[in-house]
Amino acid sequence: MKKLILFALCLSLAAALFAGCGGGSGSGDERHITIAGKTSSEPQIMVEVFAQLIEAKTDITVDRVMDLASRIAFESTVQGETHIYPGYSGTLLINYLNIDIEPGTTAEEIIDMARAGILEEYDLVLLPHVGFQNNFGIAIGGPFAREHNIRTLSDLIPFSSDMVFGGEHAFFDRADGFEGMVELYGLNFRDTVMMDVGLKYQSFAQGIMDAFVIYTTDSHIPSHDIVILEDDLSFFPTYYFHPVIRADTLARFPEIGEALSVLDNLLTEDDMIRFNHMVDSGQASVSAAAAQMIEEFGLLN
Amino acid sequence: MLIADWSEIIERILVHFQISVTGVALATVVGMIIGITLTRFPKIATPALSVIEVFQTIPSLAMLSILLIFLGLGNNTAIMAIFFYSLLPIVRNTHAGILSVDPALLDAGKGMGMNSFQVLFKVEIPNAIPVILSGLRISLITAYGIVTISVLVGGGGLGRFVIRGIQMQNMGVMLTGAIPIAAMALLTDLLLNYLEKRMTRHNRSSRTA
Numbered sequence: 001m002k003k004l005i006l007f008a009l010c011l012s013l014a015a016a017l018f019a020g021c022g023g024g025s026g027s028g029d030e031r032h033i034t035i036a037g038k039t040s041s042e043p044q045i046m047v048e049v050f051a052q053l054i055e056a057k058t059d060i061t062v063d064r065v066m067d068l069a070s071r072i073a074f075e076s077t078v079q080g081e082t083h084i085y086p087g088y089s090g091t092l093l094i095n096y097l098n099i100d101i102e103p104g105t106t107a108e109e110i111i112d113m114a115r116a117g118i119l120e121e122y123d124l125v126l127l128p129h130v131g132f133q134n135n136f137g138i139a140i141g142g143p144f145a146r147e148h149n150i151r152t153l154s155d156l157i158p159f160s161s162d163m164v165f166g167g168e169h170a171f172f173d174r175a176d177g178f179e180g181m182v183e184l185y186g187l188n189f190r191d192t193v194m195m196d197v198g199l200k201y202q203s204f205a206q207g208i209m210d211a212f213v214i215y216t217t218d219s220h221i222p223s224h225d226i227v228i229l230e231d232d233l234s235f236f237p238t239y240y241f242h243p244v245i246r247a248d249t250l251a252r253f254p255e256i257g258e259a260l261s262v263l264d265n266l267l268t269e270d271d272m273i274r275f276n277h278m279v280d281s282g283q284a285s286v287s288a289a290a291a292q293m294i295e296e297f298g299l300l301n
Numbered sequence: 302m303l304i305a306d307w308s309e310i311i312e313r314i315l316v317h318f319q320i321s322v323t324g325v326a327l328a329t330v331v332g333m334i335i336g337i338t339l340t341r342f343p344k345i346a347t348p349a350l351s352v353i354e355v356f357q358t359i360p361s362l363a364m365l366s367i368l369l370i371f372l373g374l375g376n377n378t379a380i381m382a383i384f385f386y387s388l389l390p391i392v393r394n395t396h397a398g399i400l401s402v403d404p405a406l407l408d409a410g411k412g413m414g415m416n417s418f419q420v421l422f423k424v425e426i427p428n429a430i431p432v433i434l435s436g437l438r439i440s441l442i443t444a445y446g447i448v449t450i451s452v453l454v455g456g457g458g459l460g461r462f463v464i465r466g467i468q469m470q471n472m473g474v475m476l477t478g479a480i481p482i483a484a485m486a487l488l489t490d491l492l493l494n495y496l497e498k499r500m501t502r503h504n505r506s507s508r509t510a
Contacts, residue, residue: 039453039464039465039468040468041468041469065374065455066452066461067452067453067460067461067464067465068374068452068453068454068455069362069453069454072366072369072374072453072454072455075369076373076374076455081373081374081455082374196467197468198467198468198469198470199467199470201470202470219469220470279469280468280469280470280471281469281471282469282471282473282474285305
C-alpha cells in the first residue's frame with residue numbers, strides 16, 4: 001500500500017512537471033507578436049480589435065495575454081515579452097514617465113509629451129489615439145444634482161462638507177487624484193471611503209457614498225441616475241487611448257501601423273460605453289464585441 | 302453567461318489544478334529532503350524553519366511580481382510562487398513527523414540490522430507520511446486560492462473569471478471561477494483526509510502486528 005502511494009505520488013509529480021513545462025512561446029516564429037491586455041473590459045476589447053485587425057490584414061500571427069496587472073502589462077512590453085500595450089496618454093505620462101501634469105495642460109500637449117517620453121525612455125511608439133477620452137469624472141446622484149442645480153465641481157463646494165466621497169485606492173494615491181482635486185477646488189468632504197474599483201457603483205447605489213470618482217466611459221453609467229460634474233477648473237488630465245508598440249516591432253512590421261490606422265480618431269465616448277456595456281452585461285464576449293466593432297465600423301473594408 | 306464556453310472553463314480548471322499540483326509536488330520533494338535533513342542537524346532546524354517561514358509572509362502579488370523578473374509571464378511564475386508557499390507546511394510536517402517516530406521502533410529497526418538509510422525509508426518516513434499528507438493537503442488547498450491571481454502575470458486558470466467578474470460586476474462570471482475552486486478544495490480535502498486516516502490506521506496496525 002505504501003509503495004503504491006509513493007509510486008502514485010511520483011507519477012503525478014512527473015505528469016504535473018511535464019504538463020506544466022508546455023510553456024514558452026515559439027521564439028523561432030518569425031512573424032508573430034503578442035499583445036498585452038489589462039483586466040478591465042475597455043482595454044481588452046480594444047486590444048482584441050488590434051489583434052483581429054492585424055490578423056485579418058497581415059500575415060502576422062497574434063497572441064493575446066489578457067488580464068495582466070496594469071504595471072505588469074507595461075513592463076512586459078518594455079522588456080519584449082509582449083509587443084503592443086493598451087496605453088492611456090495621461091497614465092503613461094504620470095505613472096511611467098513620472099511627469100506631473102499641471103491643471104490646464106491641453107490634451108495635445110499631454111499626447112506630445114507622452115509620445116516623446118516613451119520613445120526616449122522606453123523605445124515605445126505611441127500610435128494615434130482611437131477617438132474617445134476616458135477621463136476621471138466625479139459623479140453625484142441625479143436627484144440631488146437637479147434639486148440643487150449642481151453641474152460643475154465648483155458648484156459642489158458648499159455641499160461637500162456633508163458628503164462622503166468614495167473611490168478606488170489608486171485614486172487617492174496618484175498625483176492627478178483626490179488630494180490634488182480637493183486642494184485645487186477647495187472641497188472639504190466629511191469622510192472618504194476606499195474600495196476596489198469594481199465595487200464603486202454598487203456601493204454608491206447602497207448609499208455608502210454620496211460622490212464618487214468614475215471613468216467617463218464606464219459601462220455602468222447609463223444604468224444609474226447620476227450626474228457627472230463638469231471639471232470647470234480643468235484639474236483632471238485628458239486620457240486618450242492609443243495603441244503603444246515597441247519601436248523595434250514597428251520597424252520590423254510596419255504593416256501593423258497601417259493595419260491599426262483605421263482606428264484613428266474613430267470612436268466616441270458613447271461608442272465605447274456601448275461596447276463596454278455589451279461585455280460587462282454578459283451580452284457578448286470580448287472577442288465577439290471586438291468583431292462587432294470591426295463590422296459595425298467597416299474596419300476591414 | 303457569455304464569458305466562456307464549456308471547453309474553456311474545463312481547460313482553465315485543468316490548468317488551475319496543474320499549476321497548483323506542480324508547485325506542491327516540487328515543494329513536497331524539496332521540502333521532504335529539507336525536513337529530513339533538519340532532523341539530522343537539530344541545531345540549524347529552528348533558524349532554517351524561521352527562514353522558510355518568511356516566505357509565508359510575502360503577499361502573493363508581491364511574490365509573483367518578484368518571480369516575474371526571473372521567469373517572465375506565464376504559468377511557471379505561478380508554479381514557483383506555489384512552490385515557495387508550500388515549502389513551510391511540508392518541511393515543518395516532515396520534520397515533526399519524523400521526530401515523532403516512537404524511539405522503540407528506531408531501536409527495533411537498528412536491532413534488526415538496518416542501516417540508517419533503511420531506517421529512514423522503512424521506519425521514519427512511513428511513520429511520518431500521515432503528517433506529511435496533512436501538510437500537502439493544506440498546501441494544495443491554499444494553492445488553489447493563490448493561483449487565482451496567476452492571470453495577473455500571464456498565467457492560466459480560473460482567476461480570469463473571478464477577476465473579470467469583479468471588473469464587470471457580474472456575479473455569474475465570478476461564480477464561474479469561484480465555484481470550481483471551492484469544489485476542487487472540497488474534493489482535495491476529502492480525498493487527502495481519507496488517505497491520511499488510512500495511512501494512520503495502516504501504521505498503527507502494522508505496529509501492533
